[in-house]
Every structure is written in C-alpha cells, then in structure tokens.
Amino acid sequence: MSAIDKGLPGPYSRRIKLMIFPHTTFPSLRLVQRLFSAALLLCGLGSAAAADAPTSLLPAFGNDGAEFAVKAKDGHATHGWLPKEWVDNSEWAAVDATYTKLTDSPDKGAAAVRIKVEKVEEGQLQLTTFGGNQKYKKGTKYVLSGWVRSADHTSVKVGARQVTEPYEFYHEDDLAPGPEWKRFEFAFTPTMDFPAFIMFVVRDPGTVDLAGIALDEKP
Numbered sequence: 001m002s003a004i005d006k007g008l009p010g011p012y013s014r015r016i017k018l019m020i021f022p023h024t025t026f027p028s029l030r031l032v033q034r035l036f037s038a039a040l041l042l043c044g045l046g047s048a049a050a051a052d053a054p055t056s057l058l059p060a061f062g063n064d065g066a067e068f069a070v071k072a073k074d075g076h077a078t079h080g081w082l083p084k085e086w087v088d089n090s091e092w093a094a095v096d097a098t099y100t101k102l103t104d105s106p107d108k109g110a111a112a113v114r115i116k117v118e119k120v121e122e123g124q125l126q127l128t129t130f131g132g133n134q135k136y137k138k139g140t141k142y143v144l145s146g147w148v149r150s151a152d153h154t155s156v157k158v159g160a161r162q163v164t165e166p167y168e169f170y171h172e173d174d175l176a177p178g179p180e181w182k183r184f185e186f187a188f189t190p191t192m193d194f195p196a197f198i199m200f201v202v203r204d205p206g207t208v209d210l211a212g213i214a215l216d217e218k219p
Contacts, residue, residue, distance in 0.1 A: 063101075
C-alpha cells in the first residue's frame with residue numbers, strides 16, 4: 001500500500017491518484033530502446049557525413065569574398081570580386097581585367113567568377129592564392145578540380161608554379177573551355193619536394209569563368 005493509500009483511505013486515494021497522473025501512459029521499455037537505437041544511428045550517419053566531406057588544401061573558393069582594385073603596370077588595372085584569400089597577381093603586367101561574381105555556379109556550395117581580360121599589352125593575367133598548402137611532397141598525388149567555361153573559347157593555363165624566380169611551372173596543363181560549364185581535373189605527382197603556388201593564367205583578351213576550385217591529396 002502506498003503512502004497516499006495510508007494517509008487517505010477510501011475513495012479519496014483514487015481521486016488523488018487521478019489528479020497526479022491524469023490519463024498518463026508510459027512508453028514500453030522496447031519502445032524506449034528503439035528510440036535510443038534510432039538516435040544513435042542518426043548520430044553515426046552525421047559523423048560519417050562530416051568525416052567524408054571533402055576538405056580542400058586551398059582556401060575555399062566560396063561565396064565569402066570582397067571587392068578589390070589593383071594598379072598594374074603602365075596605368076593598367078585589375079578589379080572586381082574574388083573569394084576570400086584568392087588574389088589577382090597581375091600588378092607586374094600591363095593588363096586590364098575585371099572579375100565578376102556569377103549567380104549560376106554549377107557547384108551550389110561554391111562561388112563562380114567571371115574573368116574578363118580586356119587588354120594585354122605585356123605579361124599575362126594571373127589568379128592565385130597565397131593561403132593553404134604550398135608544400136608539395138615527392139611521390140604524393142594531388143588533384144586540382146573545378147569547373148571552367150568560356151563563351152569565346154579563351155584558353156587558360158593551370159599549374160603549380162615556383163614561389164621564387166625564375167617563376168616556372170613544376171607541373172601545368174592547358175584547359176580548353178567551351179560555352180558550357182565543364183568539370184576539369186588536373187592531377188600531378190611531384191618527383192621531388194617543392195614549394196609552389198597553384199595558379200591560373202590567361203594570356204590573351206577574352207572571358208573565362210571558374211567555379212568550385214579545390215585541391216585534394218589522393219592516396
């Protein structure tokens with residue numbers, strides 16, 4: 001007999017019990033176990049998704065960015081918008097160019113940028129980042145990937161370029177974009193350790209669109 005039964009015998013005990021637990025039903029132990037198992041499964045799936053999410057060795061080519069303006073050689077200039085930590089490296093060249101953020105990126109989680117090179121009198125346009133990985137290891141495979149497009153079929157070179165003079169490329173490739181977005185992959189395996197910047201180069205006037213640039217280390 002409960003303390004309530006001892007204190008208030010007769011019909012009062014039943015009335016108090018109903019006041020404390022009106023129409024209350026408790027889940028069975030089996031139901032509790034099923035709910036707990038489902039919660040653990042969801043946590044496991046979330047952890048696996050986080051673990052499998054690709055991480056670029058370069059700063060994200062994302063939607064977080066800013067406007068910029070750079071004076072180039074002989075009164076020329078480059079200006080526009082670039083993702084955070086990505087920079088135009090053409091101040092040494094006689095180049096005029098505009099960078100524009102696009103709204104039709106084929107990678108919805110990343111930014112798309114249009115590079116319109118209006119004039120090249122000397123040198124070339126160079127797009128790079130000084131952040132992220134700059135040390136490449138002998139025998140390790142690296143894959144640079146992204147999307148490229150050019151309505152006027154302007155050629156763009158991509159590669160791993162020396163940090164100091166003579167500023168040559170250790171590995172490079174020429175992309176041949178067309179009028180529709182095209183996925184590209186540029187893979188290279190160093191035969192020695194070296195520091196380098198990943199760089200995109202446009203030598204002639206024209207328009208090139210880039211999106212979702214990422215660098216991964218492959219086994």
